[in-house]
Amino acid sequence: MNKRKVPKATMQRYPLYLKALKKLQSLGIDRIMSNQLGSFIDVEPTTIRRDFSFIGTLGKQGYGYDIETLIETFEGHLGGTYNEKIIIVGAGNLGRALMNYNRWNNVVGEVACAFDIDENKVGVINDIPIYPLSQLSKNIPVGCRIAILTVSHDAQETVDKLIEAGIVGFISFTHDHIRVPKDVFIKYVDVISSIQELVFQVNNI
Amino acid sequence: MNKRKVPKATMQRYPLYLKALKKLQSLGIDRIMSNQLGSFIDVEPTTIRRDFSFIGTLGKQGYGYDIETLIETFEGHLGGTYNEKIIIVGAGNLGRALMNYNRWNNVVGEVACAFDIDENKVGVINDIPIYPLSQLSKNIPVGCRIAILTVSHDAQETVDKLIEAGIVGFISFTHDHIRVPKDVFIKYVDVISSIQELVFQVNNI
DNA sequence: CTAAAGTTGCTAATTAATTCACATGGTATA
DNA sequence: TATACCATGTGAATTAATTAGCAACTTTAG
Structure with missing residues (x-):
């Protein structure tokens, strides 16, 4: 996990990620690779991986990302405490x-x-x-x-x-x-x- | 005038410039320096000058910019033909x-x-x-x-x-x-x- | 259990955007 | 008209963001 402060450009993409992940979840998908997510929202996979790395180590090598975990994490940061x-x-x-x-x-x-x-x-x-x-x-x-x-x-x-x-x-x-x-x-x-x-x-x- | 293609970041600022210029005009101001405009909208003067340079040579050295000219120019590019x-x-x-x-x-x-x-x-x-x-x-x-x-x-x-x-x-x-x-x-x-x-x-x- | 395949996360390289710094040429004043 | 001044516009330098490349680790197949 990278601890530098989150770049502005990255911050602007977070809501997009959350939006896309929820969409994918609603389609019954529960696991995704940066690659697939990238072509879904038209963002380079490596940009996605870097963006995610500011928040934590969210993925598993050789496996990808668990959509539910991602959603929970992002919601926590983007106001998903709902209060x-x-x-x-x-x-x-x-x-x-x-x-x-x-x-x-x-x-x-x-x-x-x-x-x-x-x-x-x-x-x-x-x-x-x-x-x-x-x-x-x-x-x-x-x-x-x-x-x-x-x-x-x-x-x-x-x-x-x-x-x-x-x-x-x-x-x-x-x-x-x-x-x-x-x-x-x-x-x-x-x-x-x-x-x-x-x-x-x-x-x- | 710089003929490279307009950077995305610059393009996003154009509507802001037009908005600010119209505001200034409505306050009776008819001439402005990149410096003043910069502190008004919180953008570095040099960024403003560079952004403007993609559209043309809009200012006069030692003088600044004519607000009316700027507004007309920007309106032309941002849909001000009203059609x-x-x-x-x-x-x-x-x-x-x-x-x-x-x-x-x-x-x-x-x-x-x-x-x-x-x-x-x-x-x-x-x-x-x-x-x-x-x-x-x-x-x-x-x-x-x-x-x-x-x-x-x-x-x-x-x-x-x-x-x-x-x-x-x-x-x-x-x-x-x-x-x-x-x-x-x-x-x-x-x-x-x-x-x-x-x-x-x-x-x- | 071992090896092959595959994906992350990070470092390094590249590209984009911003800021510096100053020559240039107009402005203002007397 | 001459002279001191001043802000633009742009090359060069810097900083920010993106992309490439790869080592490390997981999963999966045999």
Whole structure:
């Protein structure tokens, strides 16, 4: 097992591995070689082996990898303890669609509650309570570290408030550029940027 | 101007640049140095200059960059001709939320229409017609290259059909792993994978 | 039990991406 | 118009990531 810090590129592949392994497991496969996994997800086998080595000695020489073991290990590292309390900030169309999305459980945790600046949005959707943003500090769940941002205005201002309330990781659906301190992470899940990148690629083959 | 092919890492930053530049323009700024832009988006100035150099000689020595020129140039490369016809496949909660999202125009093009396998979903949302997936080939817009995938089942099968119909770029909101040929691009906009990556980062500071 | 076959995990080599450092040529001021 | 300044753009150096190659160990077949 290699003890260096995990490269960024490797970190980005971990969710992909977990996703693929679960798919394979659902197909009834319980053992796999880096080789096969590689051709399944289009990643070089040697890259896979190296990526895995940062987490531990997961495979057996001459045998391959046990899918169940891999899944358990990855889930442990990627939030599979299922106790992450996530909040959604912004209860517009997108925020509500996410609340109705029923695949949060058994993945990383659960959406504990949501917030919106508009007091008229207060209520309950799919058993998830929506509170006014003004009551953030009162209603934010204990130990909550991750927020999903689906606001349409004042994203920066909202993020600043959330950081103050203890959030250290953001998933942002907004197309706004947001600045966060070094010890806070933000991941953009941004359709527009994705389409732009896609157009650039498609135009530059 | 450097004529090598654009590195992948660079390509991923282009949408970020455009986003930041538009923000700066909206603040009334019309000229910027790589230095300032760098501290604004937390990218090394020299990386910015190199990234820009792949597109052309955009700056003036001793002066900096003209924001308007930059925006025009980037828009040209990232789909700013606004004539991309995009389709949405899957008219569930998420698909409908995207149809109601009103920021497609003046960014990359427009959502021309949507498709769903469920004939009961056929109708019109926000002026966007929804057709049954069985009538894909009949209703797909001429020149359409990009599809946004928000289906909840049979993603792979659907993608295969769409590729046959001429789609070469996908934005997938599904958490399923999808395989595409080498000349087709797929970008995942996947909350679950993003949260997993975030959890891993937050746990490994 | 022994030997052949096969796959991991690691070191070394290669390739990609970032950062340094500075010549170049425009800008600003008087 | 002359002069001091300043930021770009790019070759060279560095650092990060990927890929090749192989020793070590497991499994499996005979």
